[in-house]
Amino acid sequence: MKNKEQLEQAIATAKELYKRQKYSRIHFYDPYPFQQKFHKTGFENNQRLLMCANRIGKSYSGAAEMAMHLTGIYPDWWEGKRYYKPITAWVGGVSNESTRDICQAELLGAPEDPDSYGTGAIPRDCIVSTERKPGVPNAKALALIKHSSGENSTVHFKSYESGVEKWMGRSVDCIWLDEEPDRSLYSQAVTRTLDRKGMVYLTFTPEKGMTETVSAFMNNIQKGQSLTNATWDDASEHVKTLRGKPGHLDDDTMRQILSAYSPHEREMRKFGKPTIGSGLVFPIPEEKIMCDPFDIPEDWDRIAGIDFGWDHDTAVIWGAYDKSEDTFYVYDAYNANKRSPAEHSIEIMRRPSFIPVAYPHDGNRRDSIGNPGLADQYRTLGCNFLLEHFSNPPALGQKKGSNSVEEGIQQMVVWMEEGRFKIFENLFHVLQEYRQYHRKDGKIVAVRDDSMSAMRYCFMSRRFGVPGSGDTWNFNFDKPLEYQELGIV
Numbered sequence: 001m002k003n004k005e006q007l008e009q010a011i012a013t014a015k016e017l018y019k020r021q022k023y024s025r026i027h028f029y030d031p032y033p034f035q036q037k038f039h040k041t042g043f044e045n046n047q048r049l050l051m052c053a054n055r056i057g058k059s060y061s062g063a064a065e066m067a068m069h070l071t072g073i074y075p076d077w078w079e080g081k082r083y084y085k086p087i088t089a090w091v092g093g094v095s096n097e098s099t100r101d102i103c104q105a106e107l108l109g110a111p112e113d114p115d116s117y118g119t120g121a122i123p124r125d126c127i128v129s130t131e132r133k134p135g136v137p138n139a140k141a142l143a144l145i146k147h148s149s150g151e152n153s154t155v156h157f158k159s160y161e162s163g164v165e166k167w168m169g170r171s172v173d174c175i176w177l178d179e180e181p182d183r184s185l186y187s188q189a190v191t192r193t194l195d196r197k198g199m200v201y202l203t204f205t206p207e208k209g210m211t212e213t214v215s216a217f218m219n220n221i222q223k224g225q226s227l228t229n230a231t232w233d234d235a236s237e238h239v240k241t242l243r244g245k246p247g248h249l250d251d252d253t254m255r256q257i258l259s260a261y262s263p264h265e266r267e268m269r270k271f272g273k274p275t276i277g278s279g280l281v282f283p284i285p286e287e288k289i290m291c292d293p294f295d296i297p298e299d300w301d302r303i304a305g306i307d308f309g310w311d312h313d314t315a316v317i318w319g320a321y322d323k324s325e326d327t328f329y330v331y332d333a334y335n336a337n338k339r340s341p342a343e344h345s346i347e348i349m350r351r352p353s354f355i356p357v358a359y360p361h362d363g364n365r366r367d368s369i370g371n372p373g374l375a376d377q378y379r380t381l382g383c384n385f386l387l388e389h390f391s392n393p394p395a396l397g398q399k400k401g402s403n404s405v406e407e408g409i410q411q412m413v414v415w416m417e418e419g420r421f422k423i424f425e426n427l428f429h430v431l432q433e434y435r436q437y438h439r440k441d442g443k444i445v446a447v448r449d450d451s452m453s454a455m456r457y458c459f460m461s462r463r464f465g466v467p468g469s470g471d472t473w474n475f476n477f478d479k480p481l482e483y484q485e486l487g488i489v
Contacts, residue, residue, distance in 0.1 A: 023124035026067045029075070034230040035061045041226035042080035046199040047190060048226045049217045053272040054205050056235035060121065062176045062203040063106035066091060067121035069174050070155055072148035081199065086147040087173035090192070092158040094179050099159050100139040103178050107155070111138035128152055164188050173198040180204045183212050205272055209279025209439070216285050218274075219417060231271045281409060281437045281444055281452070284416040289434075290425040296320045296331060301465030304348075304357040305390070305458030307450045308374055313337045314344050315450035317430070318351060319458045321465050328415065328459055330423040333430045335451055341374060345381035353384060354468045358461035360453075361389040361403065386464055390457045405444065408456040421459070430455070 021028055031039065038050045038061060052058040068074050069083045091107070093099035100111050108127065109116035118124025128144040145153045158166060164185050172192040177200065181189070189200050206214050217227040236251075268274060296302065301321040308314055318332035334347045348357065363375035363385075375385050392401035392408060415421035423430060433451045437444070 023118045025119065026064060026071075026073070026121050026123060027075075029064050029121075031061070031064075032057070032230075032235055034228060034234040035064075036077070036079075038228040038230075039065055039078065039080040041228060042199060042201070044224075045226040046193065046197070046224050048199065048201040048228070049213075050201070050203045050228050050230070051206055051214070051217070051272050052203070052230040053232045053235075054269045056230060056232060058203040058205070058230070059102055059106050059178050062178055062201065063103065063121040065201070066155070066174070066176050067107060067123075070122065070145040070147065070153040071126050072153075073123075073126075083173065085149055086151040086153040087198075088170070089153065089155045089174045089176070090158055090167075090172050090189070091155055091176045092160060092167075092178070092181070092189075094159065095161045096133065096136045096139055096159045098179070099157050100133075100136060103176070104140055104157055108140065108143065111140075133157065160185055167192065171196050171198075175200045177202045178204065180206070180208055180211065180213060186213055206268060206274040208274075210274040210283040211279045212283060212285060212435075214274050215280070215283035219283070220285055220288060229272055279438060281439060282413060282416060282434060284413070286431060286434065288419065289416050289421060289423050290431070291329070291422040293331065293424045293426050296329070297322075298469045299467050301462060301467055302352070302355045303458055303462050303465035304351075304355050305454040305456070305461060306348075306357055306359050306363075306378075307453040307457065308360070308363060309337055309450055311337060312448075313450040314339065315454040316344075316348060316357070317451060317454040317458045318355065319455075319462065319465075321462045325420075327420045327422065328462060330421075330427065330430065330455060330458070332424075333427045333451060333454075335429055341377045342381060345378055345383050348378070348383050349381075352468060353382070354466060355384060356461075356464050356466060357383055357385045358390045358457040358464065359385055360457065364389055386461070390461060392460050393463055405456070408460045409444075412456065412459055415459075 034052075035057065038048070041048050042065070050058055050061055065080070066089060068078070069081075069087055070089060072083060072086075074082055091099070091103045093103050104111055105120065107120045107122050108130070109119035118127055122143075122145060126146045128146055130140045130143045133139040133141040140157055142154055142156045145155060147153045160179075160181050167185055167188045170192070173196050175189045175193060175198070177186070177189060180202065186200075186202075192198075193200055202213075208214075210218075217225060221227060301323065302318065303321070304316055304318045306314065306316045313335040314337065315335040316333065317330055320329045320331055321327075322329070332351065334344075336344070336347075357378070359375050359378075362373075363378075364373045366373050372380070375389070379385050391403055394401040412421060423434070425431070430451045433448055437449055437452045439445065
């Protein structure tokens with residue numbers, strides 16, 4: 001009889017424990033060291049990124065933290081930011097469906113299963129009510145959550161696909177973004193939290209490559225920002241010695257997952273690092289390369305670069321090289337399509353004529369009936385084209401350099417990162433191309449890249465630059481008579 005009673009009591013205890021674990025998951029949250037480190041960064045930082053390998057619990061990290069802020073219930077080990085009053089929070093994912101299937105599921109439980117309601121990071125007895133999202137099956141628009149103060153917090157579920165306009169308006173205490181948003185949406189999210197001194201945190205694997213957001217956290221981090229990176233090793237079996245329980249991934253599981261990915265993806269999936277060859281060509285924030293326009297000193301070397309086009313733009317970039325500071329400035333630009341060399345040459349000749357112009361090798365190509373190449377046509381029109389087509393500076397001991405695009409790109413990236421490459425902030429078209437210049441599958445996408453090509457020719461030809469005086473280009477000019485004769489508006 002006694003044994004039977006003990007058995008029944010043990011069964012009842014096990015059921016109660018199971019119920020508590022099922023409907024109060026947050027109380028059993030035992031973070032990995034990398035998760036605990038990430039949570040701690042919230043104490044001093046209001047912009048935070050948890051950039052992780054796949055399948056190691058990054059989304060649940062975001063959900064667990066959001067649950068604590070919404071309820072005001074923090075564990076004894078918590079060293080991050082605390083909210084002592086109810087908060088208004090936003091949670092966002094790429095689409096309504098992914099927000100439902102990831103963020104909502106991690107917070108409230110599997111959306112398609114009524115019995116799972118309350119099995120997410122937010123305890124069931126803290127969920128006061130929810131409001132459905134019209135047009136999206138099983139999705140919630142918001143949820144009221146009981147805070148430890150006795151009042152209610154509110155969490156709104158949003159998506160990036162709804163557009164940046166849907167992220168404007170009200171002030172918010174805390175925003176969790178699962179997966180990487182575009183830069184404009186992220187900026188808007190940060191703006192929503194400013195007047196409440198709130199915070200925005202992101203959890204994602206850098207599948208888009210070295211984007212402006214990733215680069216800002218990796219290469220140009222500011223006060224109030226933090227980056228926590230985690231790899232498979234941070235959640236694999238060897239960490240069980242630190243936690244007294246198995247990790248997320250064993251060796252067999254890791255090998256199986258890796259086999260499903262292409263070779264160039266594996267580093268990103270395993271180590272949570274952006275894939276080389278994906279994302280922006282120049283992953284340096286614009287603020288770091290922009291500068292106010294100024295008059296170019298006469299002793300600085302000047303050089304120009306041109307990229308030829310017809311259906312796409314012919315683009316010309318003018319640069320100045322300050323040798324004393326080893327800094328290069330892009331100070332002037334021109335671009336237009338479906339115009340003849342005679343029309344483009346008028347623009348070039350309106351700048352100081354002593355400035356040499358670097359041009360690509362196709363400028364020497366004659367047409368099928370032997371007419372002069374474009375370079376000779378521009379020379380005939382009075383433009384100061386270099387005697388030979390563009391090449392990179394020759395390596396030590398060599399007479400000629402290569403035409404490698406990557407060589408020039410990498411040198412420009414280094415100079416930009418070191419603060420030695422600047423673009424005048426009034427060159428709007430150049431900066432627009434800069435933002436859009438990107439790679440796909442490791443290759444530079446040759447669309448709307450004319451000014452970027454001309455800028456590379458210009459920068460890598462600075463050894464041919466010459467000093468001299470001449471007015472910097474004025475955009476507010478009266479078009480001369482020859483313009484009117486050519487029909488250029």
